[in-house]
Amino acid sequence: xxxxxxxxxxxxxxxxxxxxxxxxxxxxxxxxxxxxxxxxxxxxxxxxxxxxxxxxxxxxxxxxxxxxxxxxxxxxxxxxxxxxxxxxxxxxxxxxxxxxxxxxxxxxxxxxxxxxxxxxxxxxxxxxxxxxxxxxxxxxxxxxxxxxxxxxxxxxxxxxxxxxxxxxxxxxxxxxxxxx
Amino acid sequence: xxxxxxxxxxxxxxxxxxxxxxxxxxxxxxxxxxxxxxxxxxxxxxxxxxxxxxxxxxxxxxxxxxxxxxxxxxxxxxxxxxxxxxxxxxxxxxxxxxxxxxxxxxxxxxxxxxxxxxxxxxxxxxxxxxxxxxxxxxxxxxxxxxxxxxxxxxxxxxxxxxxxxxxxxxxxxxxxxxxxxxxxxxxxxxxxxxxxxxxxxxxxxxxxxxxxxxxxxxxxxxxxxxxxxxxxxxxxxxxxxxxxxxxxxxxxxxxxxxxxxxxxxxxxxxxxxxxxxxxxxxxxxxxxxxxxxxxxxxxxxxxxxxxxxxxxxxxxxxxxxxxxxxxxxxxxxxxxxxxxxxxxxxxxxxxxxxxxxxxxxxxxxxxxxxxxxxxxxxxxxxxxxxxxxxxxxxxxxxxxxxxxxxxxxxxxxxxxxxxxxxxxxxxxxxxxxxxxxxxxxxxxxxxxxxxxxx
Numbered sequence: 001x002x003x004x005x006x007x008x009x010x011x012x013x014x015x016x017x018x019x020x021x022x023x024x025x026x027x028x029x030x031x032x033x034x035x036x037x038x039x040x041x042x043x044x045x046x047x048x049x050x051x052x053x054x055x056x057x058x059x060x061x062x063x064x065x066x067x068x069x070x071x072x073x074x075x076x077x078x079x080x081x082x083x084x085x086x087x088x089x090x091x092x093x094x095x096x097x098x099x100x101x102x103x104x105x106x107x108x109x110x111x112x113x114x115x116x117x118x119x120x121x122x123x124x125x126x127x128x129x130x131x132x133x134x135x136x137x138x139x140x141x142x143x144x145x146x147x148x149x150x151x152x153x154x155x156x157x158x159x160x161x162x163x164x165x166x167x168x169x170x171x172x173x174x175x176x177x178x179x180x
Numbered sequence: 181x182x183x184x185x186x187x188x189x190x191x192x193x194x195x196x197x198x199x200x201x202x203x204x205x206x207x208x209x210x211x212x213x214x215x216x217x218x219x220x221x222x223x224x225x226x227x228x229x230x231x232x233x234x235x236x237x238x239x240x241x242x243x244x245x246x247x248x249x250x251x252x253x254x255x256x257x258x259x260x261x262x263x264x265x266x267x268x269x270x271x272x273x274x275x276x277x278x279x280x281x282x283x284x285x286x287x288x289x290x291x292x293x294x295x296x297x298x299x300x301x302x303x304x305x306x307x308x309x310x311x312x313x314x315x316x317x318x319x320x321x322x323x324x325x326x327x328x329x330x331x332x333x334x335x336x337x338x339x340x341x342x343x344x345x346x347x348x349x350x351x352x353x354x355x356x357x358x359x360x361x362x363x364x365x366x367x368x369x370x371x372x373x374x375x376x377x378x379x380x381x382x383x384x385x386x387x388x389x390x391x392x393x394x395x396x397x398x399x400x401x402x403x404x405x406x407x408x409x410x411x412x413x414x415x416x417x418x419x420x421x422x423x424x425x426x427x428x429x430x431x432x433x434x435x436x437x438x439x440x441x442x443x444x445x446x447x448x449x450x451x452x453x454x455x456x457x458x459x460x461x462x463x464x465x466x467x468x469x470x471x472x473x474x475x476x477x478x479x480x481x482x483x484x485x486x487x488x489x490x491x492x493x494x495x496x497x498x499x500x501x502x503x504x505x506x507x508x509x510x511x512x513x514x515x516x517x518x519x520x521x522x523x524x525x526x527x528x529x530x531x532x533x534x535x536x537x538x539x540x541x542x543x544x545x546x547x548x549x550x551x552x553x554x555x556x557x558x559x560x561x562x563x564x565x566x567x568x569x570x571x572x573x574x575x576x577x578x579x580x581x582x583x584x585x586x587x588x589x590x591x592x593x594x595x596x597x598x599x600x601x602x603x604x605x606x607x608x609x610x611x612x613x614x615x616x617x618x619x620x621x622x623x624x625x626x627x628x629x630x631x632x633x634x
Contacts, residue, residue, distance in 0.1 A: 086199020
């Protein structure tokens with residue numbers, strides 16, 4: 001019989017690896033956004049051409065970047081804190097701030113947003129909602145689905161962190177040292 | 181039960197002090213209060229049904245699309261070491277002039293501010309690179325640290341700063357809201373471009389003041405800024421090579437916005453592209469660097485928008501408790517009318533700047549106070565610039581200023597913290613001078629946008 005806490009830790013590490021993987025994959029979208037945006041400007045001012053669909057695709061990429069990056073950002077411990085006192089806390093005090101914060105603030109908020117958005121997203125799927133602009137992308141329902149996916153990813157990452165913190169391990173993936 | 185709104189505000193401040201991430205603290209506390217409020221019958225829970233469409237609105241906000249692109253540009257420049265090269269060659273070249281290194285630091289700070297707009301990065305880069313050579317040459321440690329901290333904060337105000345993008349978005353919706361409340365149904369709008377244009381003159385004046393101060397120190401306190409024993413000859417080619425890339429970026433980004441060729445969002449995209457080209461030309465662009473840039477863009481962007489989401493949940497609940505009404509009434513009964521209200525708002529924002537970052541203040545505090553001020557007849561563009569300079573000053577003010585923390589982190593122990601505090605003092609005075617000047621002559625900020633966009 002395997003130790004349940006060991007199993008928890010394994011799952012937690014898997015969850016974190018997942019957050020890390022999604023973040024790395026999604027980060028490529030920022031590069032594509034940059035290229036698309038430059039192309040749009042060049043086409044418009046150089047050749048007087050433009051497509052709504054192309055402009056909207058940038059907005060879609062932007063939405064995917066900011067929403068799907070949130071759990072990754074949490075895993076890298078890069079959500080801003082007011083740290084005048086926090087940075088002087090002992091590691092154990094910091095640990096409890098994070099565990100309780102996840103349980104009291106993050107997870108309930110995410111659950112609430114999911115419940116509240118369910119109907120909103122479902123309606124969009126029912127009519128396979130498209131863009132309000134002529135020639136826009138017909139994928140608004142995918143965009144709206146982010147309101148369910150993002151909270152879900154955040155909850156997974158937060159639970160993983162709680163498990164790791166309770167097991168006395170470090171919860172935040174190693175932050176790469178800034179190259180100065 | 182408006183007192184619940186006040187209680188919620190106080191509670192959120194207390195919770196934030198614990199150091200749990202701001203975005204989730206804001207949203208979580210607000211939702212807990214909404215729950216208590218609806219049990220007590222003081223809060224109409226159906227208000228929260230507006231939340232999904234609001235969040236969708238945040239995701240698809242055209243203006244804020246500029247954020248990831250400006251971040252991309254800034255991080256790319258940082259990784260391609262444009263600032264470092266410029267700093268090294270300029271300080272070497274100017275080492276023979278009175279206060280030459282101080283002037284070089286100011287110039288590089290202004291250029292970097294205009295091309296990256298990230299305060300922490302600028303202060304740290306200059307603290308690590310310029311400070312050691314200034315100390316080696318025998319510069320007064322107060323002066324050296326003061327000039328570095330102060331020029332580092334220029335990124336807040338000199339366009340294209342991310343701070344102004346966020347502020348522009350919040351102010352424009354507050355402005356529309358204020359006009360609708362006054363029964364104006366075809367409201368005037370302001371844009372991020374307006375704010376960029378408005379920030380140019382005050383930004384230049386500030387840089388000018390900083391330069392004058394350095395020159396004054398160089399002339400009247402020569403022992404604070406000893407000249408190099410033998411001035412290093414830096415080949416012109418090296419100076420130009422390090423000066424041209426940031427100038428090129430500023431010209432394409434700011435130029436295209438101000439000439440109306442591109443929206444700020446598009447200009448940000450072009451800026452990101454330009455920064456990538458610079459990195460490529462400098463042979464600093466490897467796959468590793470690109471990945472690092474993209475990942476850091478991703479996490480900064482998500483962080484900013486998470487706060488925006490948290491703040492919008494917070495303000496929805498705050499409004500549900502009648503908090504907005506409360507702020508309104510409070511301002512109307514303020515002695516001193518509009519001026520009194522402005523003074524209070526400025527003081528509160530200044531103090532909040534000690535604990536909160538620009539992003540939180542912009543998303544949480546500004547939407548609460550700005551509509552009321554606009555209804556009292558305050559000019560939105562002018563207010564935006566005042567807030568930006570005010571916060572910049574706050575980030576510089578001991579003992580809590582952000583820039584000072586960043587700098588302290590990279591200065592050797594041998595320089596006492598008191599020396600840094602003493603060093604920034606003249607700069608704080610110049611900042612206050614600038615704010616007073618703007619209060620007396622709002623035209624300093626408002627003329628250029630009118631001229632450009634008329």
